[in-house]
Amino acid sequence: MPNVPRSFYRIKRLLLPNPSAPTSAFVTYICPVCCEATTSLHHCSNKHCTEHKRFHAPPLYYLRMPILQQLREIIDHAPPLNFEQQQEKLTSDIDLINDIYDAEAYQHIIKKEAGKNFLTLIMNVDGIQVAKNSNLSLWIFTFIINEIKRSERFKLKNIIIGGIVSAVSKPDRQQMQAFLSPIVRELLVLEQGETFEVKCLNENSHLHLKTFLIASCCDKPAQSLVQGISEPIGAFGCGRCELQGETVAVKKNSRKKIRVFPLIPDHQEQPRLRTNKTYDIFMKVYAQERLLNHVELRDRLRGHISPCVLRDLTYFDVGTSFLSDSLHNVYHGVMKRLFRLWFNKKYRKQPWSICSKLNVVDRYLSSINYPSTTVRIPRSLSKYEQYKANELRSVLLFGFPALCFVLPLRYARHFLLLVVGMHIAESRCIHRTQLEDIRLLFHRFLKLFPMLYTPRFNSQSVHSLHHIAASVTEYNTTMTDNKWPPPSPLAIDGLNKFLSIFDHSFIHSAIWTFTQLNIADELATVESSSAKEICERTGWKDVDRLHRLLNAAIVAGLVEATETSRFKLTSTGRLLTTDHPSKARSFVVESKSITCTF
Numbered sequence: 001m002p003n004v005p006r007s008f009y010r011i012k013r014l015l016l017p018n019p020s021a022p023t024s025a026f027v028t029y030i031c032p033v034c035c036e037a038t039t040s041l042h043h044c045s046n047k048h049c050t051e052h053k054r055f056h057a058p059p060l061y062y063l064r065m066p067i068l069q070q071l072r073e074i075i076d077h078a079p080p081l082n083f084e085q086q087q088e089k090l091t092s093d094i095d096l097i098n099d100i101y102d103a104e105a106y107q108h109i110i111k112k113e114a115g116k117n118f119l120t121l122i123m124n125v126d127g128i129q130v131a132k133n134s135n136l137s138l139w140i141f142t143f144i145i146n147e148i149k150r151s152e153r154f155k156l157k158n159i160i161i162g163g164i165v166s167a168v169s170k171p172d173r174q175q176m177q178a179f180l181s182p183i184v185r186e187l188l189v190l191e192q193g194e195t196f197e198v199k200c201l202n203e204n205s206h207l208h209l210k211t212f213l214i215a216s217c218c219d220k221p222a223q224s225l226v227q228g229i230s231e232p233i234g235a236f237g238c239g240r241c242e243l244q245g246e247t248v249a250v251k252k253n254s255r256k257k258i259r260v261f262p263l264i265p266d267h268q269e270q271p272r273l274r275t276n277k278t279y280d281i282f283m284k285v286y287a288q289e290r291l292l293n294h295v296e297l298r299d300r301l302r303g304h305i306s307p308c309v310l311r312d313l314t315y316f317d318v319g320t321s322f323l324s325d326s327l328h329n330v331y332h333g334v335m336k337r338l339f340r341l342w343f344n345k346k347y348r349k350q351p352w353s354i355c356s357k358l359n360v361v362d363r364y365l366s367s368i369n370y371p372s373t374t375v376r377i378p379r380s381l382s383k384y385e386q387y388k389a390n391e392l393r394s395v396l397l398f399g400f401p402a403l404c405f406v407l408p409l410r411y412a413r414h415f416l417l418l419v420v421g422m423h424i425a426e427s428r429c430i431h432r433t434q435l436e437d438i439r440l441l442f443h444r445f446l447k448l449f450p451m452l453y454t455p456r457f458n459s460q461s462v463h464s465l466h467h468i469a470a471s472v473t474e475y476n477t478t479m480t481d482n483k484w485p486p487p488s489p490l491a492i493d494g495l496n497k498f499l500s501i502f503d504h505s506f507i508h509s510a511i512w513t514f515t516q517l518n519i520a521d522e523l524a525t526v527e528s529s530s531a532k533e534i535c536e537r538t539g540w541k542d543v544d545r546l547h548r549l550l551n552a553a554i555v556a557g558l559v560e561a562t563e564t565s566r567f568k569l570t571s572t573g574r575l576l577t578t579d580h581p582s583k584a585r586s587f588v589v590e591s592k593s594i595t596c597t598f
Contacts, residue, residue, distance in 0.1 A: 237302025274319030333461025439469035
């Protein structure tokens with residue numbers, strides 16, 4: 001791949017281009033046995049460690065980059081900081097949630113700090129494989145400053161790098177705590193406050209600011225290491241609640257089992273949410289019974305199998321501060337899982353399969369004019385296994401009509417719950433009343449998922465939808481990278497129009513209209529007539545409304561077509577007999593042998 005550093009050495013050279021220049025970055029080595037930090041490349045500094053004389057396995061290379069120096073440099077050149085947002089408001093008085101400042105967690109800090117200005121950070125931890133043919137990986141600890149306006153917040157020049165680790169394998173939880181410990185120690189110092197030169201202020205250019213880490217957004221594997229809980233596929237693997245999950249057979253009559261995470265029925269006791277309070281209780285037990293075997297300890301502590309050093313921070317909650325990451329959970333998780341269920345030929349006999357419609361959906365998706373801010377236009381649907389997260393996002397937010405029109409009705413309605421929920425959750429401006437809408441939409445989606453697709457596919461990423469509403473309420477964020485554009489007004493308008501097809505009152509109107517005006521009988525006899533002719537025969541004058549009624553009738557199952565009476569309605573009111581894009585200017589999507597444009 002072009003422009004990618006070939007080795008960790010070259011990355012270090014980019015970060016530290018002039019070895020003679022003064023810098024506070026320094027290298028330490030983490031012992032692979034006792035996880036103690038040492039400055040020696042050859043042996044561990046811990047006298048009681050078996051690696052004290054020499055390393056038998058290579059140590060982990062840890063480049064630490066202090067946060068304070070980077071904070072000063074960023075604030076020195078950053079645009080005006082949003083300190084005016086740090087005014088205490090009653091949560092009930094905030095109708096619109098525009099940014100993290102309006103969310104509950106930030107308002108709590110404003111109240112606690114009693115009018116004093118401060119800085120807040122969000123941390124991301126992620127591992128990157130250097131090359132496909134190499135086991136070498138880099139683990140990078142990065143931070144963003146929430147007080148920088150959103151359009152500048154995620155730019156590379158405003159990102160803080162807390163450390164970079166070079167490892168030949170995935171680190172374990174003890175090693176991850178060793179990486180985080182020096183970062184946490186520095187954050188505790190920053191919580192006491194430092195004086196910063198803020199050039200954007202007219203009156204006082206020097207401010208005493210406290211800095212708080214308030215949240216972390218990671219993918220599931222990295223979060224389990226940072227949080228010190230079970231693997232995502234294991235019992236109690238959810239980072240937000242104590243859901244144990246259940247095991248089901250991979251296939252019918254198979255002895256091999258997999259753990260899944262369907263919702264607990266409403267009439268049963270719901271799993272408790274993870275908080276600092278529950279963590280402290282479990283850590284007391286952990287200190288006394290840490291010698292138990294792994295499985296017994298995991299079940300006893302509801303998934304907590306190692307301490308989390310972030311607990312020492314003032315405003316960091318080891319449960320709620322781990323945000324929902326839509327990049328990996330929704331797009332690479334739920335959406336890709338749905339694609340596999342729909343288009344993989346091994347499920348072709350299942351009621352949800354639309355693998356025979358792949359080419360039809362692909363042609364529709366290729367005809368969509370995506371927003372100019374789209375990072376990556378989706379490739380051919382035949383390559384869905386290689387889709388990146390932003391391709392899956394584009395399909396979910398903008399290409400959903402193609403999928404809904406070919407899916408069986410109950411699966412299309414179920415998919416719409418996810419579409420509408422993500423449209424609201426990713427909006428730049430969310431009305432407080434919509435928070436309950438997000439929760440209800442995803443709750444309904446999760447309740448129906450095991451019924452429609454069987455519990456076998458109810459993975460941890462699917463379960464994570466259950467906590468998106470809480471994440472938006474507390475921090476107004478669902479993503480690691482808010483550089484992605486929000487759904488455009490055009491997409492919102494299209495969504496509203498599309499949902500009207502599924503509106504019960506409108507479908508009821510369609511039933512009455514088709515019954516009273518005998519439109520179904522007329523349609524059964526036409527093959528290439530125009531909609532205007534149908535209107536003349538039935539007395540229906542509004543061609544546009546007829547167009548909507550036809551769509552609603554298809555959804556309601558009122559119109560049946562045979563091989564000789566297939567029809568397609570375009571936005572111009574013409575009934576077509578072909579779905580070829582070169583012949584049909586307004587592309588149409590086939591649904592149960594009948595196709596209608598959206």
